[in-house]
Structure formats: C-alpha cells, structure tokens
Ligand SMILES: Cc1ncc(C[n+]2csc(CCOP(=O)(O)OP(=O)(O)O)c2C)c(N)n1
Ligand code: SF4
C-alpha cells in the first residue's frame with residue numbers, strides 16, 4: 008500500500024473524473040450536480056456526455072475535466088473512474104492513468120484479477136448501504152447516485168455546503184425531496200470519512216477562477232439566440248444531437264414569448280413529418296416575412312437538399328442549425344464531428360454556395376444564432392449555423408450571455424407600400440445597389456404594385472418566366488456578387504500572433520477552440536510557435552487568405568476525415584493544397600490538446616530533423 | 625417561352641364587385657398550357673370565385689408544386705404573390721407561409737402526380753394539421769408536364785400511349801382527405817363551372833383545411849374515353865350529390881328553394897352554404913357515411929361530385945396552437961426580443 012500511494016497521482020484542482028453508468032439509472036442528475044459543485048467552488052470545469060443511441064440499459068459516461076488554469080477541452084485519459092457499470096468494467100479500468108484511482112461499488116466481491124495494481128482502488132459498499140436504508144427499489148437506485156456523490160465529496164475534499172446549496176436549489180418548490188437527498192449525501196460522506204483516508208491525492212480547493220461565467224449547452228444557447236434574433240417560426244424533425252435545440256426553443260418561447268395580456272403565442276413550432284417538410288415550412292414562412300429556422304443534423308441536411316437549392320435560387324432567408332454528428336448515414340449518431348462542412352457549403356444541385364457560421368462554444372452559438380437571422384434577411388439566402396454534438400449537447404463554461412440594448416434587427420431590403428406608392432421601381436431580381444442584393448416585397452404589401460411570382464426556374468430581373476440563357480447568366484452572376492457581399496458581413500476570423508515570429512500558422516474553427524488554446528501553450532513550451540486564425544464563417548474573409556499567404560505552412564485542424572475546411576480553403580483561395588497541412592481527428596470523441604500537440608509536433612520535428620538525417624552517411 | 629402580359633384595357637361597362645374590381649383584375653398572364661386543357665378551366669373558375677367573393681387580390685397567396693397544374697398560378701390572380709415551389713412539397717411551403725401570416729387567403733394548387741405520388745406525405749400531413757387553406761388538386765391521372773406517365777391516381781388497367789398498362793391500384797385523394805381529417809372535402813369537374821365555382825367559394829370561406837379534387841382531363845395524354853379522368857367518362861358517370869350556392873353575410877337572403885331538398889350550412893364567418901341535395905340520402909356532415917357513400921358509388925363506377933363533407937365550425941392550425949391574432953410576420957422587435965434584462969436572470973440560473 009505504501010508503495011502504491013507513492014505512485015498515486017497527486018493533483019489539486021486539475022484532473023479528469025469519469026463516471027461510468029448505466030443509461031436510465033438516474034445518474035445524470037447526480038453527475039451534473041458534481042460538476043456544478045466544482046464550479047461553485049470557483050474551479051473551472053467542463054463536462055461531456057458520452058452516450059449510446061439508446062434510452063435504457065446501455066452504457067453511458069459522463070466525463071468532467073477540472074482545470075484551475077481554465078483548459079476545458081477534452082484532455083484524454085482519466086485520473087479517477089467512478090465505475091458503476093459492470094458491463095464496461097474492463098474498458099473503464101483500462102482507461103485509468105497509471106497512479107489513478109478507481110471508485111466502485113464493492114457490495115459484490117470481485118476477484119483480484121479484475122483489478123490493476125498500479126492504481127488506488129476505493130470500494131464502497133453502495134448497494135449494501137442502500138439496501139439497509141431504503142425498502143423501495145426505485146429509491147435504492149436513485150439514492151445510490153447521491154450516495155456516491157457524498158463519498159466523492161469527502162474523498163476529493165469538496166465543499167459540502169456548495170453541494171447542499173445546489174440540492175436545495177434543484178428541488179426548490181418540491182421541498183419534501185430536499186431532506187432525503189441531503190441524507191443520502193451524508194450517508195456516502197460518512198462512509199468515506201469513517202472507512203477511508205480523506206482526501207485522496209486528487210483534491211479540490213476553493214479558488215476564485217469561475218467568476219460570473221455560466222454553464223450551458225450550445226443547443227440551449229442557440230435556441231435562446233433564435234428567440235433574441237426574432238425567430239417566430241420553427242419547424243423541425245427530431246434527430247440527435249439537434250432535437251434539444253428545438254425543444255429548448257419551445258421552453259424559451261413559453262417563458263419569453265407569451266403575449267402578456269392574452270397569453271397567446273408569439274411564435275409557432277411545428278414538429279414536421281420529416282426534414283423535407285420542416286425546411287419547406289421554413290422556406291414558406293421566410294418567403295412570407297417571418298424569421299424562421301429549422302434544427303437538424305447531417306441526415307436531415309441530406310434530405311433538405313432540393314429545398315436548399317430552391318431557397319438559394321429564389322433568394323429566401325432561411326436559417327438552418329446543423330448540429331453535426333458522426334457521419335455518413337446514421338454513422339455515429341451520438342458522437343461528435345465537423346463533417347458536414349462541404350455538404351452544407353455546396354448543398355443542393357446546380358451552382359450553389361451557402362453562408363456558414365462556425366460558433367466556437369455556446370456563447371457564440373447564442374450570438375451567431377441571433378446574427379444568422381439578420382444575415383439571412385440581409386442576404387436573402389439560407390444561412391447555416393454549424394454546431395456539433397460537443398458544443399450542442401455538452402455543458403460548457405463560458406462568459407455570460409450579453410445583448411446590446413441598442414442593437415436593432417436588420418430586416419434587409421424590404422420594399423414597403425409607401426415606396427411602391429411613391430413610384431420606386433420594383434424588380435425582384437434587380438441589382439439596384441450594386442451589392443447583388445435585390446429588393447423584395449412581402450405578400451399583401453400593396454393592392455396593385457409589387458406582386459411577383461417566385462419560382463425555382465429561370466426568370467428575368469422582373470421575376471418574369473424566362474428560359475433565355477442570358478437571363479440565367481445575368482442572374483447567376485448577380486448571385487455571385489451577392490456572395491461576395493456576404494464576405495464583408497459575416498463574422499470576421501480571429502487572429503492570434505505567436506510570442507515569437509514564426510513561419511508556421513494554424514487554422515481551426517468551432518469546437519476545436521479549447522483544445523487548440525491548450526495545445527498552443529504546450530507547443531510553446533516545446534519551443535514551437537504558431538500564429539493562429541480561427542475561421543468563423545464561410546465565405547472566407549480576405550484576412551483568411553492573407554494569413555495563409557503570410558506563412559510557409561499552415562496547419563488546418565479539423566474534426567473530419569477528408570479535411571473539408573482545407574478543401575474549401577484551397578478551392579476558394581486557389582491555394583496550393585501542399586501549403587495546407589491537414590490535422591484530422593475524427594473518431595467521434597472531441598479533439599484533444601494532446602492529439603494536436605502530437606500531430607503538429609511530430610510533423611515539425613520531422614521538418615526540423617530531416618536536413619540532419621540527410622546529412623548522415 | 626416568354627411571359628405574355630394581357631392587355632389591361634378595361635371595358636367601361638365591365639361589371640365590378642363590391643371592391644370595385646372587375647373580373648380582369650383577377651386574371652393572370654396568358655396561359656401556355658395546351659388548348660383545351662382542363663387546368664385552364666379551373667383557373668377560370670378560381671378567377672370567377674375570387675371576383676364574386678370580392679377578395680382583395682393582394683390578400684391572396686397562391687402556392688404550387690411542379691407540373692402543368694402547378695404552373696397555372698401564373699395564369700390567374702396576377703396581383704397576388706405566388707410561389708411555384710418544388711415537386712410535391714407545396715403543402716409544407718404553404719403551411720410555413722400560413723404560419724407567418726394568418727391574414728391571407730391561401731390557395732394551394734397541385735396535380736395528381738404532385739400530391740398523390742411524390743407528395744403524398746405532405747398532402748396527408750397538412751390536412752391533418754388543419755392548415756387554413758384551399759387545396760386544389762387538378763387531377764388528370766397522368767404526369768402532364770413530363771409527357772404522359774402514370775400518376776398514382778391513374779386507373780388500374782389504363783394504358784399509356786405506346787406504353788405499359790397500369791397494374792397499380794389508384795389512390796382516391798377524396799377518400800384519403802376524409803380519413804385524414806380535412807374539414808371541407810369536395811370533388812368537381814373542370815368542365816362543370818356551375819358546380820366548381822361555388823365549391824371554390826365555399827372552400828375559401830371555410831376555416832380549416834379545405835380540399836377539392838377537380839377532375840381535369842389532359843387533352844394531350846389522357847382524354848381517351850375509357851379513362852375515368854376524361855371528359856366523356858365524367859359526363860356519363862358524374863354522380864353529383866348536391867349543388868351549392870354560397871351566400872355571404874352581405875348578400876340578400878332569398879328563399880326560393882323547396883324545403884326538403886335544400887340544406888343550409890352556416891360557416892364560422894357567417895357565410896351560408898345552400899346545398900341543393902340531389903341525392904336525398906346524402907349527409908355532408910357525417911364523415912363516416914360520406915366515406916361509405918363514396919366507396920359504394922365508386923364500386924358502381926360512378927364519380928361522386930359536390931360538397932362531400934363539411935365541418936362548418938372547425939378550428940384551424942392557428943386556433944389549435946394558440947398563436948396570437950395578428951400575423952407573426954408583423955410582430956416587432958419589442959414584442960420578440962426579451963432584451964438584456966432577461967439575460968441577467970437567465971445567466972444567474974446557469975451558474
Ligand atoms: C424532384 C423532381 N422529380 C421529378 C420532377 C419532374 N416532374 C415535373 S412535373 C412532374 C409530374 C407532374 O404531374 P402532375 O402533378 O400530375 O401535374 P400535371 O402536369 O399532370 O398537371 C414530374 C415528375 C421534378 N420536377 N422534380
Ligand atoms: S400536357 Fe396535359 S396537363 Fe399539361 S397542359 Fe397539356 S393538356 Fe394540360
């Protein structure tokens with residue numbers, strides 16, 4: 008034992024804890040309580056759900072990374088495993104770092120062969136305690152989760168008051184539940200304090216590093232962004248990991264969008280029969296002047312293709328949230344990827360290109376969601392907000408959401424009845440301002456002027472049916488000008504210059520952000536300096552190509568197999584692909600700093616070592 | 625093909641409606657369909673119906689899918705916004721448009737291929753949802769625009785010229801509409817203006833999902849006498865269950881009908897439908913007996929036409945989902961955006 012404890016990991020406010028549970032066992036709320044308690048102690052943390060495509064019975068994991076320094080991307084490796092699922096015992100055990108800890112329910116004895124001798128094993132008789140304390144099977148199951156939380160609170164030196172406070176907040180209004188939960192918490196805590204040395208090598212100590220940050224999922228934040236952005240119509244079809252976005256929109260609307268007097272809804276939400284229908288409703292509503300959106304994932308995007316092309320060509324503002332998951336097909340429905348970049352950028356048949364926004368976290372999901380409606384109205388075109396499962400379904404610690412009081416919606420170029428009365432010329436596809444964006448009228452605007460017929464077939468500048476080649480080309484050229492205008496309107500990329508001047512750069516986007524920030528620090532410690540550019544939208548701003556031009560080699564870090572962003576960069580910027588080095592992570596887990604450091608480090612080591620090797624005989 | 629605008633010179637003596645509009649104000653561009661196509665007669669009936677109802681043309685939105693039938697919105701109501709969307713998906717676009725602005729009249733124009741083949745799913749679901757609209761299928765039993773292939777309403781045993789024989793059972797959209805919960809279901813024939821115009825008027829006045837199947841012979845590909853969608857067949861086998869007058873609140877109500885054969889139905893907006901019952905045992909208020917009657921007559925080779933079912937007090941999607949009375953697209957920023965203050969609370973709840 009002495010030898011072991013000397014090997015044990017010792018770490019304050021910096022470790023990874025993973026809970027291995029059975030889906031549907033009620034562990035989710037206890038685990039979330041754990042993460043929030045850490046935050047209440049002022050220590051930054053992030054959490055990730057790893058769950059199967061199943062409702063009950065299959066394994067599910069919840070991973071919490073605690074890091075006082077604030078690195079909150081997935082780290083990889085586990086320092087303490089709370090192994091509550093016998094099914095996954097072997098793999099869970101294998102994942103623990105040497106010197107790490109195993110916490111498990113020791114009620115049923117396990118043979119020594121089931122353990123490792125390079126970790127500290129903490130067996131708590133959870134089932135025994137539950138059977139002793141509770142008669143009801145459901146209670147035994149639910150309180151077991153709170154009991155292990157109680158034990159962990161002692162083992163990890165958590166602030167019990169913070170947990171107790173959270174429990175009473177959680178059950179506010181259902182006060183009879185508070186006492187039994189506090190009691191279960193204490194049962195676990197008492198067991199640990201009496202039966203085990205507390206705390207273990209992994210410890211939490213109160214600091215003040217969380218500040219006013221909030222803990223929120225991207226889907227929740229994006230849905231709120233849609234409310235703030237003025238969306239009134241949402242049509243969707245359930246698909247993981249996007250369903251919770253539409254559901255959150257419904258919850259937010261109930262709260263913020265009821266007419267104060269009549270209580271009637273200032274919004275409409277339709278759960279459509281499929282994605283063809285949901286995008287069709289969005290197109291119809293947006294054509295008619297409502298801000299409308301759908302939320303979906305890759306398979307839904309595939310089904311929406313025809314309509315997306317129509318919306319591009321008929322110039323209809325439509326907002327599409329794509330919460331990306333492992334693909335193709337149903338692929339890995341409960342795992343994350345950034346693999347719909349190309350399928351969204353060029354969605355549909357014919358010559359089409361679309362505006363994409365890449366939020367890096369839930370806070371930007373909120374901002375870009377609201378922004379997407381302005382952009383869609385201004386540009387009269389579909390706008391995609393590209394989340395992924397990691398951002399969408401996991402709680403992230405981010406700066407509080409903010410809204411500028413002076414901000415006003417940009418409803419774009421809508422021609423009014425007054426303008427029509429004043430004799431302003433109306434041609435639906437007329438490029439009056441030279442920016443490629445025409446004026447539109449909404450149905451019902453004026454009794455005699457401004458009506459037009461919307462069609463997906465070719466038309467002239469006045470929306471009249473035409474099969475003439477020159478009319479088609481004229482229109483397609485204008486659409487290109489419009490796409491050029493989009494470059495100036497979408498969120499600009501964010502550049503970070505390395506401490507030392509360097510020939511190397513890295514481009515990344517979306518949920519890669521936290522892993523990238525951490526990787527840069529680690530690379531810098533190894534003497535590798537990289538300038539970075541975080542791309543936030545397509546079409547690419549000129550800054551993106553200037554950045555590439557300013558470096559000998561640019562790593563493009565993304566979470567898909569085919570280097571999709573790199574392809575887009577090479578095509579749009581007419582860049583020699585050899586200058587863009589792909590760094591690709593696509594096993595369905597969120598990318599880690601360790602992965603980036605190794606991938607970039609390996610390449611740069613080879614580059615710097617190669618001349619030496621060649622010199623050898 | 626190019627766009628041909630009709631000359632808009634008004635004859636001084638053209639009759640006007642309550643809004644002062646003439647018939648011409650409801651017309652569209654010159655049709656480019658085949659001469660004699662049933663679809664053109666339906667366009668004429670729509671123009672007539674809207675004129676007689678004195679609807680402001682700009683308060684009507686016409687939406688369609690793809691097909692010869694779906695092209696027709698260009699040929700009527702030139703002062704209304706129109707949307708020729710994608711094949712089989714008009715219902716979803718119309719539903720979205722309706723959600724955005726509940727104050728317009730929505731005309732959904734489709735074909736049998738558009739609604740019974742590629743679009744059967746959307747046809748079904750928008751009727752289930754009680755979208756307030758008039759959904760017209762211009763039913764010719766073929767794909768006109770792609771030159772004569774069978775649609776899902778084609779008769780079993782019918783033959784494409786120089787092509788195969790259809791062995792699939794036909795879909796009866798009227799039977800489906802009844803089953804799916806449409807609150808107004810009618811069938812008519814493009815060649816029977818006396819029946820069709822009042823039926824369209826009644827459907828417009830109706831609140832909820834109104835569906836009208838209009839048999840509309842395709843002179844190019846499907847007007848052979850044995851087709852149940854041909855002029856000759858429908859003329860010979862038309863079993864009209866009733867004839868309809870639509871009386872608006874503002875109209876003078878005259879009682880020139882014999883009791884016993886006439887039934888009056890009052891709709892939610894006060895308009896009255898006066899049904900001249902031709903089949904005395906026919907009850908347009910009972911969904912189940914309407915379905916049974918339809919099937920019985922069908923078995924006899926007859927095409928039942930008229931107002932087959934109506935639920936005069938039905939609710940529409942907006943009423944059912946409790947949306948505000950004013951159009952969603954007219955809500956302003958103050959009504960839509962909770963503002964910075966609400967975020968303070970929201971953030972606090974996420975710590
Ligand atoms: C996705 C798609 N598939 C196929 C077509 C080709 N297409 C155009 S119209 C049509 C059939 C139209 O038939 P119907 O709705 O009965 O209209 P009709 O021409 O008979 O009035 C087809 C198959 C298309 N436009 N879009
Ligand atoms: S092909 Fe048939 S449906 Fe099309 S316009 Fe000609 S007659 Fe009408």
Ligand SMILES: [Mg+2]
Nearest residue numbers: 735736737766
């Ligand atoms: Mg047809």
